[in-house]
Amino acid sequence: MIPQISFSRPVVLVSRCLEFEKVRYDGQVIHCQAVRDLESFVDFIKVCPEVDIGLGVPRDTLRIVKTKGEYRLVQPKTGNDVTEKMDEFTDSFLEELSEVDGFIFKSKSPTIGIRDIKVYSGLSNAGVIERGSGFFADKLLKRYSGYPFEEDDRLRNMRIRHDFLTRLFAFADFRETLGSGNMEQLVEYNRRYHYLFMLYSQSLANKMNSLIKGSEGVAFKEVSWEYFSLLKEVFSNHPFSKSYVNMAQNIYSGFKEQATAEDDFLFNDVINLYSHNLVGVGAVLEMLKFFVGKFASEASAYSRFFEPYPAELKMEVDPGRDKDYWEHFHF
Known part of the structure; x- marks a missing residue:
């Protein structure tokens, strides 16, 4: 969970x-x-x-x-x-x-x-x-x-709004981390956001990891400002459907030894539907959330990947879902 x-x-x-x-x-x-x-x-x-x-x-x-x-x-x-x-x-x-x-x-x-x-x-x-x-x-x-x-x-636009809110709350979170002056909080920030950053750019997310791991003995201010430069560079990218497929495969691969044949079938079926634009990215994320809750020992590390901003700010997927289009139409 x-x-x-x-x-x-x-x-x-x-x-x-x-x-x-x-x-x-x-x-x-x-x-x-x-x-x-x-x-x-x-x-x-x-x-x-x-x-x-x-x-x-x-x-x-x-x-x-x-x-x-x-x-x-x-x-x-x-x-x-x-x-x-x-x-x-x-x-x-x-x-x-x-x-x-x-x-x-x-x-x-x-x-x-x-x-x-x-x-x-x-x-x-x-x-x-x-x-x-x-x-x-x-x-x-x-x-x-x-x-x-x-x-x-x-x-x-739903995609533009999602991308903006994702970046906005990540920046606010980093500002508070920067204000703490605490290297442990920067390490924790990177842990929470790593999978989200991987979605935007795997190479830059790995650079951020390396920066954090090599920060021993380096002044917090120096490390944090270099990290901030990478943060801005990460968000200069924008994920498309292939990014989500690659990220889903990356996350699921970590659970392969624990997964059953039924799990494999479910995963591949949803990814295939999404790749052919027959289900939305929400279906992929909900499926991954299920597997993370089932298999991951540190589910909190995925928190910003699944919830980059408050759920109340999400747009409705289908605003007209319950509209009666057949009212007063009889034959």
């Missing part, structure tokens, strides 16, 4: 217009289910760069304009250039930002959007010449390279 585990409480920087305040340019608040779901599990730091530099609500829209190789943040309707104000605010904000584990930003925003933000060649009747990050977001992406960043619209 996998023991109950507790989770560190992540600190998340979030766009203030997502579920919190009517600070969007049109005076609206944006619904984001992921933010709403997280409210009981994280501490939010809220920011709206436009309002924080003194622009009102509602307000004229902003756009990024590139002229003579320079990027400017301008309100096209009036020509109001707020580039310097935004740069000064962002630099000041970064200086004051202390603990943070992840970021959820509003998509398509010329200040806080992460990806695919339009850059124009001029203020009016000008085409899009390139795409990048928002003025505010760009500096945070550079300062916190490798950290969990996502946008509201992408977090509607």
